[in-house]
Amino acid sequence: MENILIKTVDLTKTYLVGEIDVHALKSVNITIKKGEFVAIMGASGSGKSTLMNLLGCLDMPSSGDYFLDGINTSKLAQNEYANIRNQKIGFVFQGFNLLPRTTALENVELPLMYDRLEKVKNHKKQATEALKRVGLADRMHHIPSQLSGGQQQRVALARALVNEPALILADEPTGNLDSVTSVEVFNLFQKLNDEGITIIMVTHERDFAAFAKRIIEMRDGRIIKDALIKDRLNAEEELKRVLAEAEIAE
Amino acid sequence: MKAKIILKVATKSIMKSRMRSLLTALGIIIGVAAVIVMVAIGDGAQKKVEEQIASLGSNLIIITPGASNTGGVNRGSGTFNRFTFDDVAKIKNEATLIKGVSPIVGSGGQVIGGVGNWFTRINGVSPDYLEIRQWPLESGEFFTERDEMARAKVCVLGSEIVKNLFPNDDPIGQQIRIRSVPFKVIGVLKEKGQSAVGTSQDDIILAPSKTVGDRLSGDHLHLNSIQASALSSDKIAATIAELKSIMRESHKLNPGEDDDFTIRDQSDLSEAATATSRILTILLASVAGVSLIVGGIGIMNIMLVSVTERTREIGIRLSVGARASDILVQFLTEATVLSLTGGLIGVAFSFLMVYILNHYTDQSAYIKPQIIMIAFGFAGAIGIFFGFYPARKASSLNPIDALRYE
Numbered sequence A: 001m002e003n004i005l006i007k008t009v010d011l012t013k014t015y016l017v018g019e020i021d022v023h024a025l026k027s028v029n030i031t032i033k034k035g036e037f038v039a040i041m042g043a044s045g046s047g048k049s050t051l052m053n054l055l056g057c058l059d060m061p062s063s064g065d066y067f068l069d070g071i072n073t074s075k076l077a078q079n080e081y082a083n084i085r086n087q088k089i090g091f092v093f094q095g096f097n098l099l100p101r102t103t104a105l106e107n108v109e110l111p112l113m114y115d116r117l118e119k120v121k122n123h124k125k126q127a128t129e130a131l132k133r134v135g136l137a138d139r140m141h142h143i144p145s146q147l148s149g150g151q152q153q154r155v156a157l158a159r160a161l162v163n164e165p166a167l168i169l170a171d172e173p174t175g176n177l178d179s180v181t182s183v184e185v186f187n188l189f190q191k192l193n194d195e196g197i198t199i200i201m202v203t204h205e206r207d208f209a210a211f212a213k214r215i216i217e218m219r220d221g222r223i224i225k226d227a228l229i230k231d232r233l234n235a236e237e238e239l240k241r242v243l244a245e246a247e248i249a250e
Numbered sequence B: 001m002k003a004k005i006i007l008k009v010a011t012k013s014i015m016k017s018r019m020r021s022l023l024t025a026l027g028i029i030i031g032v033a034a035v036i037v038m039v040a041i042g043d044g045a046q047k048k049v050e051e052q053i054a055s056l057g058s059n060l061i062i063i064t065p066g067a068s069n070t071g072g073v074n075r076g077s078g079t080f081n082r083f084t085f086d087d088v089a090k091i092k093n094e095a096t097l098i099k100g101v102s103p104i105v106g107s108g109g110q111v112i113g114g115v116g117n118w119f120t121r122i123n124g125v126s127p128d129y130l131e132i133r134q135w136p137l138e139s140g141e142f143f144t145e146r147d148e149m150a151r152a153k154v155c156v157l158g159s160e161i162v163k164n165l166f167p168n169d170d171p172i173g174q175q176i177r178i179r180s181v182p183f184k185v186i187g188v189l190k191e192k193g194q195s196a197v198g199t200s201q202d203d204i205i206l207a208p209s210k211t212v213g214d215r216l217s218g219d220h221l222h223l224n225s226i227q228a229s230a231l232s233s234d235k236i237a238a239t240i241a242e243l244k245s246i247m248r249e250s251h252k253l254n255p256g257e258d259d260d261f262t263i264r265d266q267s268d269l270s271e272a273a274t275a276t277s278r279i280l281t282i283l284l285a286s287v288a289g290v291s292l293i294v295g296g297i298g299i300m301n302i303m304l305v306s307v308t309e310r311t312r313e314i315g316i317r318l319s320v321g322a323r324a325s326d327i328l329v330q331f332l333t334e335a336t337v338l339s340l341t342g343g344l345i346g347v348a349f350s351f352l353m354v355y356i357l358n359h360y361t362d363q364s365a366y367i368k369p370q371i372i373m374i375a376f377g378f379a380g381a382i383g384i385f386f387g388f389y390p391a392r393k394a395s396s397l398n399p400i401d402a403l404r405y406e
């Protein structure tokens, strides 16, 4: 089908730890359409990150197939794998994973450097645009250690966006952030999703999952629940509410 | 990635960790400079020896009395010191491959003149002698064939004599007394410096051979040796063969009878002398080589630590779409830029050291271009290899494993 972005078939990941097999992911089948906003939840160790890494082409499954945009990625060579990471996916990590001692702008430019098609001629301009989208135009020349956690995560998001990917994957993007900053990040996610970018994020807080459109729950490497969200929260309004609350508290 | 971007990324990386880069480069700088300077000192010594040998006259052939292959065996007085002016005349008439020939009639004694007296060596030679020894005059002129025939009492002084007897005025035209025999000074030789064995070559007086034979040597028939110069250095062997047959004929030796003379060219002497200085070069080069290896181990250590430290960076780059080859090229470029910069600074440093050495000591260190290339290449290769190897390890990881690396 034309508008299916992600399809996994019996996706399985087994880690060998010493002599023991750890079954992190057991025959996972999911289908995600273009334009969806999916929240993945589940207890720690349930296999969320493992699934995200496979979907982000950062790791290879032990067995099963992963179709991204109609391409069976399990059959790809290493270099094509790298191309997919570069072209189709933007990954946001819990720990930001920015290059230290490197300005926000240069961090955001990084994916453009590895774009073999050289779609973008003016890296600086494109990276500046991306930073504007996450509201950090005024922090372009700051290095990560001069930025707050929320700002760093927004730089990471700008980096994920800069190549205009079809898919943004975020593994506990707000795990290291306070709640106001978290809502700010979700606000950005919702805006990007409104612009048509498919988003899959992991979160362990049910409140935050409500910003998504669909929720998938995992346990022991399996999907145990997959449902659409009925009372979806609008992050913009939520942000106003929490900011007002914070003012009252003061 | 474009070359320009690669280079930019590499230089930025280097600048971002200045201390680490400096330490890495320092190993290369010291290694390269040490090797170049050490070898330059050795080469300088060798070159000096070679120059001294060349200053003897590279086409010089020396004929001395006595057989070379009889060692200390006494073959009777008749076989020894039988060189005469007739031998020289015969060579002059018959040899076709020589530029010139000169008898050497050696004498020595007290010389009085100028400001005092001086004990020195007096060699009786022919007008060809300067040509044979490639020894130009500083001033005045050399004696001629006519002076020889007339047994003229003229002489030419070495620079050492001038220094000692005529420190203030021009010796030309002055009279000196060699062992009470008055001689007129007609020329001064250019300074030649020390010989390969370390004695001054300028402490000498040259006079017509027949004059010395008659007036000073006491034996007016016999010569100490004969010196000749070959027309060209690649015909030395043929020249020696020719001289040998002339000398045998002149001495009426029967076929089968041993030579009663020895002919040597400069190759024996230069071989012995260069062998000694080559040992010095090898010794210095091995000390320097050890320092380069120690430097290399330092580079390796820093590179290994740095790449391990940067596994996370590699993970980040991989996760945004870098290929393993992109990472490799980046690290290789970094290592190359670092090594080349370090190498260049090392070369510059070695030039400075050599300059200081030559300026403030009596060394005449001399940098051969090949050594620069070797030291540079070796240090570079070490830097690149030890930067490349761990980077390859890291870039072959899954992005997620590289990111997780502790």
Ligand SMILES: Nc1ncnc2c1ncn2[C@@H]1O[C@H](COP(=O)(O)OP(=O)(O)O)[C@@H](O)[C@H]1O
Binding pocket: A015, A016, A017, A022, A023, A024, A042, A043, A044, A045, A046, A047, A048, A049, A050, A051
């Ligand atoms: N690199 C790894 N090596 C071995 N075991 C791993 C590795 N990564 C994850 N696991 C194991 O796989 C399971 C799922 O982990 P993970 O996907 O990180 O869970 P979650 O993100 O849901 O907390 C856990 O039991 C974890 O210990």
Ligand SMILES: [Mg+2]
Binding pocket: A048, A049, A050
């Ligand atoms: Mg996780």
